[in-house]
Amino acid sequence: MDSEGLSVRIDFERPRYSKRALFKGEEGQKLRFTLTNESDTTLNVLKWHTPLIGFDSDMFRVKKGGEQAVYLGPIVKWGLPRPEDYLTLEPKASESVEFDLAEAYDIFEAGDYSVQYESSILDVGREEPEALAKMAADCNEYIPTSVSSNVAEFRLLDGKMPRQLKGVAFDSIAQMQKVSAKVPTYRNCTPEQQKLLEIALADAVKITLESKNILLNTVECARSEASRFTNWFGAYDGYRYDRVKSNFGSIWDALANKDIIFNAKCDPELCHAFAYVYPTNPYEIFLGNAFWRASLNGTDSQSGTIVHETSHFYIVVGTNDHVYGQSGCQQLATGNPAKTVSNADSHEYFAENNPERNMGADRGSIFVTSSGWREMPAGFQGSFNAALNGDGPFKGKCFFFKGVSYVRYDWNAERADPGYPRKIKDGWRNLPAGFQGSFSAAINGDGPFKGKCFFFKGDSYVRYDWNEDRADPDYPKKIKDGWNNLPAGFQRSFDDLINGSGPFAGKCYIFKGDSYVRYDWKADRADPGYPAKIIKNWRRLPAGFEGGFNAALEGDGKFSSKGYFFKGKSYIRYNWNGDCAESES
Amino acid sequence: MAHRSDDYKASGSALKYSLIAEDSYSMGKPIILGFTLENLTNECFWILTWYTPLEGLKGRILKVTCRGKEILYNGLMVKRGGPELADYVRIGPKGSVSAKVDLSAAYSLPVSNECRVEFEGRIHDIVRDTNFVFIGRDEHHWIDIKGNAVAFRVVGPLRE
Numbered sequence: 118m119d120s121e122g123l124s125v126r127i128d129f130e131r132p133r134y135s136k137r138a139l140f141k142g143e144e145g146q147k148l149r150f151t152l153t154n155e156s157d158t159t160l161n162v163l164k165w166h167t168p169l170i171g172f173d174s175d176m177f178r179v180k181k182g183g184e185q186a187v188y189l190g191p192i193v194k195w196g197l198p199r200p201e202d203y204l205t206l207e208p209k210a211s212e213s214v215e216f217d218l219a220e221a222y223d224i225f226e227a228g229d230y231s232v233q234y235e236s237s238i239l240d241v242g243r244e245e246p247e248a249l250a251k252m253a254a255d256c257n258e259y260i261p262t263s264v265s266s267n268v269a270e271f272r273l274l275d276g277k278m279p280r281q282l283k284g285v286a287f288d289s290i291a292q293m294q295k296v297s298a299k300v301p302t303y304r305n306c307t308p309e310q311q312k313l314l315e316i317a318l319a320d321a322v323k324i325t326l327e328s329k330n331i332l333l334n335t336v337e338c339a340r341s342e343a344s345r346f347t348n349w350f351g352a353y354d355g356y357r358y359d360r361v362k363s364n365f366g367s368i369w370d371a372l373a374n375k376d377i378i379f380n381a382k383c384d385p386e387l388c389h390a391f392a393y394v395y396p397t398n399p400y401e402i403f404l405g406n407a408f409w410r411a412s413l414n415g416t417d418s419q420s421g422t423i424v425h426e427t428s429h430f431y432i433v434v435g436t437n438d439h440v441y442g443q444s445g446c447q448q449l450a451t452g453n454p455a456k457t458v459s460n461a462d463s464h465e466y467f468a469e470n471n472p473e474r475n476m477g478a479d480r481g482s483i484f485v486t487s488s489g490w491r492e493m494p495a496g497f498q499g500s501f502n503a504a505l506n507g508d509g510p511f512k513g514k515c516f517f518f519k520g521v522s523y524v525r526y527d528w529n530a531e532r533a534d535p536g537y538p539r540k541i542k543d544g545w546r547n548l549p550a551g552f553q554g555s556f557s558a559a560i561n562g563d564g565p566f567k568g569k570c571f572f573f574k575g576d577s578y579v580r581y582d583w584n585e586d587r588a589d590p591d592y593p594k595k596i597k598d599g600w601n602n603l604p605a606g607f608q609r610s611f612d613d614l615i616n617g618s619g620p621f622a623g624k625c626y627i628f629k630g631d632s633y634v635r636y637d638w639k640a641d642r643a644d645p646g647y648p649a650k651i652i653k654n655w656r657r658l659p660a661g662f663e664g665g666f667n668a669a670l671e672g673d674g675k676f677s678s679k680g681y682f683f684k685g686k687s688y689i690r691y692n693w694n695g696d697c698a699e700s701e702s
Numbered sequence: 703m704a705h706r707s708d709d710y711k712a713s714g715s716a717l718k719y720s721l722i723a724e725d726s727y728s729m730g731k732p733i734i735l736g737f738t739l740e741n742l743t744n745e746c747f748w749i750l751t752w753y754t755p756l757e758g759l760k761g762r763i764l765k766v767t768c769r770g771k772e773i774l775y776n777g778l779m780v781k782r783g784g785p786e787l788a789d790y791v792r793i794g795p796k797g798s799v800s801a802k803v804d805l806s807a808a809y810s811l812p813v814s815n816e817c818r819v820e821f822e823g824r825i826h827d828i829v830r831d832t833n834f835v836f837i838g839r840d841e842h843h844w845i846d847i848k849g850n851a852v853a854f855r856v857v858g859p860l861r862e
Contacts, residue, residue, distance in 0.1 A: 142786055144838055387760075393780040396762070407783025416840075422781055429779045437762045438753060438779060441826070442840040461781070 122156030123525060124233050125167075125266040137229065137270035142277035143154065143417065145410050146224060148269070150234065151213035154206035161249055162201045163240035167293045168214050169204060172221040176236035180223045181229065186222040197254045198239075219410060226653045227276040234266035269619035278412050299439030305382035310409070312381045313419070318606055320413055320420035321427075322372045329365040331476050334357070336656055337695025348474055349446060349467045351454025359466070360458040365552035368424060368464065371433045375400050377423075391422045399430040416471045419653075425465040436461040481657045481698025483687045490688075491532040493517075497524045499686030503559040503613055504670035509583030515670060521554030528674040537572040547587040548572075552579045560614035560625055561671075564638035576609035594661075601642040607634050615669035615680050655691070657698040662689055716743045716792075717828070721821060721848035724857035729813050732762045733805040735852065737821070740795040746831035748790045749799070750842065752782055753826055756801045759808045764821055766805065768814040768856065772841060778809030784838055785827070792831070820851040 128149045129138030140146050150168040154160045164170040179186035204212055218224065218232065239692075241262055242249045301318055303311045335343055341353040350361055371377075378401040387393055390405040400422065411419050428436040439460045440449045446463045449456055455462040487498040497517060507514035507525075514534070517524045522538035523545075542553040554576060562569040562580075569589070572579045577593035578600075595607040607629060617624040624644075627634045630646040652663040662684060672679035679699070680691040690699040722736035737755035741747060751757040755764075759777045766773040791799050811817055827842035 141838060220742065387778075387780055389783050391781040391783050393760075393778045394774065397774060397776040405783065410783075425781055426779075431774065438781070439822070439824070440844050441782065442842055444840060445826070445842060445844055448843065455849050461779075 121156055122158070122160060122236070123162065123180040123238060123262070123264060124153045124155050125264050125594070126151045126153065127234050127266045127269045129269055129345060130269050131271075133343055136498075137272050139272050139274055142225075142227070142273065142275040143410075143412065143415075143696040145220070146218040146271055146273075147215055148218045148232065149213055149215045150266075151211050152204075154208060157208045158243055158369075159208060159447060160206050161242055161244065161246050162206060162238060163202055163249070163253075164204050165198070165202065165239050166236045168216050168234075169212060171216075172201075174236065176234060177218065177222065178231075178233045178235050179218065179224060180231050181226060186224050186230075188221060189223050194668070198250050200246040200250045201480065203240075203249060205246065212474070217406075217410065221263050224273060225277050225279040225398070227273050229270065229272050231268050231270050233268045234264070236264060237261045238264050278415070284638075301377040301379055304380040306379060307381070308406075310379075310381050313409075313413075315405075317413060317419035317423055318372065318377060318379075321423035321468075322369065324414070324420055324470075325365055325369040325424055328468045329362065329369050330363040332365060335476040336697040338481055338657055338692050338697035338699045339479075342700050343476040344476065345467065345470060345474035345476050348449070349450055350457045350465045350602075351450040351589055354454070356460055357454065361464070362385045364428065364436075364464060367433050368427050370478060370484065371400060371430070372423070373429050377427075378402065379404060391417065392426050394429050396429045396431050399432050400427065402668045404427045414471075416469055418469055418471075421465040421469040425461045428461050428464050434464075435459070436464065438462065440687065478700060479657065480659045481689055481691075482701040483659045483661070483689060484701070486683060486686050486688050490526065493526075493533050494524060494538055497522075497533070497538055499683065501668040501683050503556045503572070504668040504681070504683065505559040506561055506671055506673050508561055508570065509568060510586065513673065515673065518554075518556050518559065528672075528676065545581065549579060549588065549593055552577075552588075552593055557625075558582065558613040558668075559614060561623065562638065563616055564623060565641065566638060567590050573611055573614075598638065602645075603636075604634060605649055607643075607648060612665055612667060613669040615682075616671050617693065618671060618680065619678055620692055620696070626669075628665060628669065655698070656696055659698060660688060661687075662698070714845045714847045716745075717741055717749075717825065717847045719823060719847060721819060721850055722853045722854035723819065723854045724827055726857055727811075728859055729811065729856050730859050731806070733809075733811060733854075733856075734802050735805055735819060736800060736802055738798050738800040739793065739794060740798040744795040746792065746794050746797075748792050748829040748838055749825055750785060750827035750832065751789055751805070752785070753824065755803045755821065756799060756803070757789075759803050759805075763824075764805070764809075764819055766809050766811070766817065766819050768812055768817040773809045773811060773817075776810065782839060788858055790827075790829075803806060811856045814856045816853050817856055818853045821849060823847050823849055 130147065131138035150236060152167060164175050166176055171631045175188035206212060239265065240249055240253055243447050301314065306314065340358060347353060350357055380401055380403045383405045385405050388405045389407060391407040391411065392405055394401065399446040408419060408422055411417060413419050430433045436459050439456045440446055441462045443466060446466055449460060487493060497519060501517045501519050503518045505516045507516065513528050515526045515528060517526065523540055523541050524537040525534045527534055542548060546610060552572060555575050556572045558573040560571050562571065569582055570581045570583065572581065576596055578596055579592040580589045582589055597603065607627060612628045614625050614627045617626065623638055625638065627636060631651050633651055634646045634647040637644055651665065666684045668683040670681045672681060678693055680693060682689050682691060692699050718739045718740050727733045739749065739756065753761045753763050760780050762775045762779060769778055823846050824844050825847060826844045828845060
């Protein structure tokens, strides 16, 4: 047999200006392999151990520095060659094939690589394929010809996860999650593909469950700063948020509880895709080459693709592909956020969460009193004893008390009224002796006590009538005699009180140290089950505010859904509807 | 992979599309619509055909309504991998490209006095000729272009 006359060349497609081809981490390394008959006679070549037949052995040296990339492809033990396993090459003719090197080699670390084809062509001859095949069968032995190619170079611009490690590390995860994921149906899948799919489905269940839960558990106050949400679904909007939350509930339910079918046989025209579905045909997912090349998790991963495809089924969410890709989806979130709730990739990227984004801070913000409350006079920029909204003729105002003085603030103008501070005894009429300053707390009555307000000091209180603009006669009284059912320890020296709003209207909250009691205005008694710790039921309080406050004030006008808590020179905003401390925005 | 310079982001007014339909079609027979994409500028563009009628119906890119009700798309939906050169089509200055799609392959249209078809008008990647560098799907920038909707009748099958 004549081994002379064969040459092999390998080429990457590369930018004109560059010596080497450049690839991004996840895109694979497309390589063209060309086998040429340099001789003047027709040659027949056995295609085994060349890419012309696909990967059947470790036929390339893929190196980065001194390190050789691990071959992950199959090692085929061939039987006897058949005539059709031979390729006929006319003189000077070539045959070439393009394939993805990353399919067979674990190429994951960023850097410069060299590649060389170095293998043996098992059988080459001038004889007809039939004759060569018969000879090979007769002697049951070939005389291999060593062939090596030029060295091609490429650069991997960014790294990815090694495929080998994934296989090992995620076996145990898949094991753990087997309970939650149903076994899918496999169509046209090899055992290796089934194993991959089992892991990918378990991961898809995991990331959709995590998505669903984090959407459920993120309090409203955190949502506007939840970059993981806003990045993919646009600025926070309650309706859109709820849609996405319910979408993930549906996707999770489908993945965890329905009969998912994976079909590895793709329409030839679509095989280069990640995957496709017929939205009217749940839950069958057809997988293409890009899926098998993708990593288990990360951007455009296997598990993310499963989430994407599942969301397409009409019975699940019925998403569309309005746009694709991370930058396209971000563009949609900014320009047309309403469409994101029906865009598949937006859901995929939220679930993949790569690069990682959060769902907002765990705690609300602390604000500086002197910046949030404008034109407060010197000495009134914090450390109030109590705060109170005006009512009756004084509606639209609020009052801050400190020592023997007070300041009036205008909710609409959002600034302190000029001419303050004034002495409490000059502005508030008929206050009994000993009740002309140093209140510990103040609150407006509600329900049967509307139109009144109450000042507290030590174990006593005074009731004030807004319309009469004077303290009611026969006060002070003992707190324990006028306020019913207060637990021991809550019958004197409150820090302050605040009226609930929204879902908490009709109640007032009495704070003392790190605890509070809820009082019902209509029943005129403290609700049972108190005191409770502030930290237990007031959500997202910033550090320092879980232990209590100096003063509390209901918002009014356009701020009526908020409560304000003051401590030292700082304050926080509490959102009654979201039941959480707000963030700066 | 190279990055493109930013000036490829042609504005949506550089292109327009037209949908063309017959006045009426027979139920159960092919419903062929024409689609033309026109370059209104004197430049040359490469247009990604994904999710446009130029590649056929491979996504929910058309909104079909008959008797006021939206008709369910029952074709396939694809999550693409990396684009290939063949996924792009070149349109010269003031040039155009056309394609035909068969609606009946992906929609079951009932007999109706008026069925209406709209294309969402999105081009998922557009590159100036001089700038053509192949980039990954994640760097594509979509634009929305304008065009017309079409309406037609669907009549019952003729008795043989």
